[in-house]
Amino acid sequence: MLATDFERTSDNMENGSVTIQLPVAEQSRLNRERADTYHRYHIDATETENRQKFPRRFNVKVGKFGLAKLLAKEFFKYFGHWDVVFSRPCTYGVFSGPVGGFAPRPDLCVGCLRCEVQHPEFVKVTHNPDLAALGDSYLTSKHISTIDEEARKGSVPVRGQGYRGRFGGPGFDQMFTDMSEIVRPSRDGIHGRELIGTSVDLGSKPMRLKFAADGGLLDAPKMMTIQVPFFYAPPPNSISTGIVPEILSEAAEIVDTLVFLPETTVTSQGLAGPNVVPIIAPGQIGNIESHGNGTRMVEMSSWNLDAWNQVKEHPLLVSIQLPFAGDWMSTLIEMVDNGVSIIHLVSDHHGEAEDGRFVMELYQEAHFALVEKGCRDEVTLIGTGGVAGADHLPKSIITGMDAVGLDHPLLISMQARLLGDTKTRGAAGVKLPSNFDKEWGVQRILNLSCSWRDQLLEILGAMGVREVRRLRGETGRAMWCGHLEAEAFGDIEGFPGGEQ
């Protein structure tokens, strides 16, 4: 198109700007092109069946003599209606096998207890100890069965019976999110017309823009964007090489997030790429040059000023791990003062620091320390540890994280059983299903990612927040169970901390 095809519609003599109006046909062509190439971010979930049987929820024990007596009675009462006779006393089919209740099918039991209430003399329904034995005191069998369902279906689990858990408890259960927004402009964003953004930036944004004399931008931000506010943390040492890192790398690429892996794994398995973050020891930080193939970021496994000085001007982003141990706050401030732009806070798998404090408290301390220092946007805080359910993501972000690492839930989604020390980071033994392949593993991770992102969208929509970046540090949008209880019951004699 020639320059003369454009219409010069207005000149602003004060600032010298000129508005060019394109011809209508050209405008609509550009709009159409833009609309045709628009891609709404989405993770493809596909139902992916379990590779090993998941323990059932209940065991059903039936006294044969009592059942025979009932059947004899009903045989005459409902003579000819054999489906009725053999379905009793369960409408879910537990007693509807070839020989009825004499060989019950407990896999179908939903635990409604109708049978036990109606026939306490010969039916007993109990929790399956095999299911209860999964997990540990933090990542419980309930978390595991929920993750298993999310990784299988890729959807938001819906129980349809209301919430039956307790309202408040330890860890992330201390926090209630504020879903009481009456006007919720972004409610449609989950599946409808308006977009709710889940992308986050990693790196440093300047606190103000500075321009050169020619109008060009000085100090352009050094950062990258990932599409979801979570990333994949490295697998435990026992499976840090082999098929699991390959699965995580492929899933990270599809989701457009990051996976953190030991540098030796990245090199030996040829996994370097834009979505893989090699973890490098400070003594080997010179290896940063060797990671090509589009690598965008590396992580230094601990703070070391000399090593940082070697790489701080490097074009790749560099994050630095900071465990919640010792005087971690002084180290964090030292890192910030030396220009570190991405700090990766790490707790154990129960979300606890060395002194036993929980990550929600520690994340707030880190976040508000940077707010007070006036440099919060110059530093990205990411945190790993203690995330066992979809609601833990927004709760970590509300307490101040920009993005959150997933660790054990990724393994649970691949039906791994964790053995031994499941609290210390990286120490757990892992037993993967025997008939396990890469394609299946990738899809299970994608399903979990899709389900957790959808649940994040539900919370953002219900809060009226239109992008997850705005949720960071929004503690005003959350309530703490302990605070509410103290407010409501503090004056009552005998309440802990209340009047005596």
Ligand code: SF4
């Ligand atoms: S508890 Fe309910 S679902 Fe389970 S066997 Fe009894 S009646 Fe059937």
